[in-house]
Amino acid sequence: MGVDLLHVNISKSCVQSEGVLKVLFFGFGWLFFMRQLFKDYEVRQYVVQVVFSVTFAFSCTMFELIIFEILGVLSSTSRYFHWKLNLYVILLVLIFVVPFYIGYFVVSNIRLLQRQRLLFSCVVWFTFMYFFWKLGDPFPILSPKHGILSIEQLISRVGVIGVTLMALLSGFGAVNCPYTYMSYFLRNVTDSDILALERRLLQTMDMIVSKKKRIAMTRRQMYQRGEEQNKQTGFWGMIKSVTSSPSGSENLFVIQQEVDALEELSRQLFLETVDLQATKERIEYSKTFQGKYFNFLGYFFSIYCVWKIFMATINIVFDRVGKNDPVTRGIEITVNYLGIQFDVKFWSQHISFILVGIIIVTSIRGLLITLTKFFYAISSSKSSNVIVLVLAQIMGMYFVSSVLLMRMSMPLEYRTIVTEVLGELQFNFYHRWFDVIFLVSALSSILFLYLAHKQAPEKHMTL
C-alpha cells in the first residue's frame, strides 16, 4: 500500500518536472522568436509565434527524453509513455498544423484569393499531403507488414526529408567551417584597395547623377513646351512633338539605357566593396587571440572534415554498416590497446551523456543561427509569417531526424527505446542516405568555394 502511494507520488512529481521543462522550452522558443527572429517586425498574428514555440518545445523535449534515457531518470514505462505522447504531438504539428498555416498565410498574401482563404488553404494542404505521401515510394523505408495508416508511414517520410536536410547542412558546414576559420584562405586586402574601390563607386554614382539630371531637365523642358504649345493629343500629336524637337524622347531612351548599365555597375561595385571590407575585418580579427584560437580550431576541423568525407566514401563503396557507436569503440580501444582498466558500464553512461549532450546542444545552436541568418536574408514584412513557419517546419523535421540518427551514437542499451518508439524503420537506410547526401553536399561545397575563391583574386587584380 505504502509502496503504491510512493509510486504515485514519484510519477506525479515526474509528470510535474516534465511539465516544467516543457514550459521552459516553450518560453525559450517564444523569447528567441521575439528577440532574434522578429526583432525588426511587428508580431500581428500571434498564432505564428505560438506555433513556432510549440514546435520548438516539443522538439527539445525529445532530446530531453534521450538524456533521461541515458541518465536513467524516471521509470522506463513512464519514459515510453512520454516518448509516444511527444511523438504523436510533434507529428500532428509537423504534418497538420504547420503546413496548413503556411498555406493559409501564403493564400492571404495573394489578393485574388483573399475571399475564400480557408478553402484555398485546405486545397494547398491536400496537395502537400499528396506529395508527402508520394515521397515514400522511391525509398525502401518500410517493411511491407505495416498498414496504411500506421505511425511508421508518417515518421519514415518525415525522416527522409529531415535526414536530407541534415546531411546537406552538415556537408556544407563541414567544408565551410575550416574555410572560414583558417586564415590561410584569407586574401590580402589593404586599405588602399578599399579606398580605390570606393572612389570608383562614387565616380559611378556621380555619372549616374549627371545623366539623371539631363533626363530630368529634358523631361521638364518637354513638359513645359508641351503646355505652351497646347499639345495635340493622340498618335499624330506625339509624332509632331517628336519631330519638332529632335533631341526629345529618342535621346532620353539612349541615356536611360546608359543609366541602367551604370546602375548595374554601381551595384556590383557596392557588393565588391562590402566583400573587401568583410575580408579586412576578418584579417584584423585573425590577429587577435580569439582569431588565433579559431585558426587552430580550423586546422583541427579540416582534418575532421577530411576524415568524415573519407568515412562516408568507405561506407558507401564497401556497403558497410557501422555496428558500434564511438563511445563503445573508444572504450574498447582504451581497454584493449592501452591496457587501462576501468568500470566500462559506469564510464560508458557518462561519456555517452556528455557526447550526446554536446551533439544536441551544438546542433540546436547551429540550426538556430543558420535559420536566423537565412531569415534575415530573405524575409520582408509581407512574407515574414510564411518564412517563420517554413523555418519551424524545417526545425521540427531536423530535430526528429536527429533523434533517428543519434541512435548510432549511443551504446546498445540506450538504443532500444528509440527503436521501440519509432517502430521498425530501416535505420540502416537512413544512415546510408545520410552518407550519400553528405558526400554530395561536401564535394559540391568544396567545388563551389574553390570557384568563388579562384574568381575573387582575379577581380581584385583588375582594380
Add this chain to the structure above:
Amino acid sequence: MASLDRVKVLVLGDSGVGKSSLVHLLCQNQVLGNPSWTVGCSVDVRVHDYREGTPEEKTYYIELWDVGGSVGSASSVKSTRAVFYNSVNGIILVHDLTNKKSSQNLYPWSLEALSKDSSPTGIIVSNGDYDREQFAENSVPLLIIGTKFDQIPENKRNDVLTRTAFISEDFNAEEINLDCTNPRYLAAGSSNAVKLSRFFDKVIEKRYFTRDPSQMQSFTDRRRFNFKSLHND
C-alpha cells in the same frame, strides 16, 4: 542648363518601408510599378524651384540618395554605406506606419548618417542612444515621412498620428504621412506638397545662403520650448 546648383538629400529607413517607391514618386511624379530590393544605393534627381512664385525663384537639382539595407546589417555593409553619407545637405527619414519597429529604427538610422558628418568635437553620444538635445543643435534639416497610410484602419488613425507627432518632435522635424502608390497625397497645393517644398527650400538655404543668425536662433529656441513643455507630461 545642366550646370544648375545641386543639393544632396539622403533617404533612409528600414527595408521594405517604401523608400524606392517614394523617391520614384518624388522625382518622376509616377507610381513605381515593380518595386524590388535596393542593393547599395540608388539615386534619382528632382528639379525643384526654390522660392517658387517669388522674384528670387531659382531652379536647383535635388539629388535623392536612396540607401538600402537595415540597421542590423553587418559592420562591413555599414562601413561601405558610410561612403554615401559624405557632404549631405538634408535627410529624409522614412518609416512604415503599419510597423512600429521601423519607426523605432529611425533613431539608429539618423545616428548612423549624422555621426559620419559630425564635427570633430563629437556631439553624438557614443553608446548609440539618442539625445533630444543633439537633434535640436543638429544643422542638417530632417523630414519624417510615414508610408502605407492607406493600410491603417480608420479607427487606429488617431493613435498612429499621435505617435508619429512625438517622433517628429524628437527629431525637430516636419512630418508627412502618405501612400506611395497614390500621387494624390502630393498633389500640388496640398499641405503635404507645401511641407515638402518648404523642406527642400530649407535644405537649399542651409547649403547656399548664409544663415541669418538671429532668425535661426529664435527658430531653434521656439522648437526647444515646445518639446520641453511636452517632456513634462
